[in-house]
Amino acid sequence: LELETALRKAVEKDEIDLHYQPKVALNTGEYTGVEALARWALNGKMISPQVFIGVAEEAGLVRVLGKNLLYKACLNYKKWVDRGVAKGRVAVNLSPSQFQDERLVAEVEEVLAETGLPADYLELEITESMVIDETEKAIAQMHNLRRIGVTLAVDDFGTGYSSLSYLKEFPINKLKIDRCFINDMLNSKRSKNIVELIIEMAHTLDMEVVAEGVETSEQAEALNSMRGEVAQGFLYSKPLSCEQMEAYLIKNF
Ligand code: G
Ligand code: G
Ligand code: MN
Ligand code: NA
Secondary structure (H helix, E strand, C coil): CHHHHHHHHHHHCCCCEEEEEEEEECCCCCEEEEEEEEEEEECCEEECHHHHHHHHHHHCCHHHHHHHHHHHHHHHHHHHHHCCCCCCEEEEECCHHHHHCCCHHHHHHHHHHHHCCCHHHEEEEEECHHHHCCHHHHHHHHHHHHHCCCEEEEEEECCCCCCHHHHCCCCCCEEEECHHHHHCCCCCHHHHHHHHHHHHHHHHCCCEEEECCCCCHHHHHHHHHCCCCEECCCCCCCCECHHHHHHHHHHHC
16 A cells, blocks of 8 residues: 555556667667656666556556556657657557556547657557456457557567467457577477477568566577577566667667
């Protein structure tokens, strides 16, 4: 409850910040886009977004917080586009109630209009678990988002329970392979096989693959030889502050 009170204040005072982690093309090593990650420091201590997004969900704060973070990400990315340093898209994570909200599409359109960011620069990440209940409704929501020109990715793929019969119906552009598979793909033949299968399946469904949590060049090489498209992880960069990310973009353009 104390955390909830503190979070409410932080949302009101707009103290939740965004960091950015670059994504890199596996075949060239070139920068291809960023993921925006929420950061909250409470009395100097970082609280994990997994924790405070959960608190925000329970406290009914997600609508305001989610919209603020989306606004911030789009406004900032528009700035990088205007300066000519942006390549690819900015990916923003949606939380479950945000994705399930019928007002989401209108809100995204509003944020894009207000910030001036073209929809083609925005990617939204959802997780499999958001799609388990009311799958038909979720698929309709995905179509509505695609219709306004937004790109969609499924985050943490492989850890949820989405059935293949539904996955083929999802109007999704990208699958992000959860880092647990990447983490032991070079020690475990089984994990490596799973990664390979996910990549093949994604390509069969015309989806691109993003490998999460890539920490070594051996992992990157293996993923590239399996035809994975994009990687993200500490091998390239940890999540960076806005200023650090801007410097990275200028350096890597
Ligand atoms: O950045 P970090 O590894 O601590 O993120 C932990 C988790 O929190 C990740 O699964 C990520 O998807 C989620 N997360 C980070 N930022 C946001 C955000 O802005 N909104 C939502 N809904 N989840 C986020
Ligand atoms: O679930 P999601 O993919 O949105 O979470 C991204 C989170 O993963 C971020 O909080 C980020 O700090 C973390 N992360 C990013 N790259 C790596 C990595 O290479 N290794 C590990 N262990 N965590 C990472
Ligand atoms: Mn994510
Ligand atoms: Na993830």
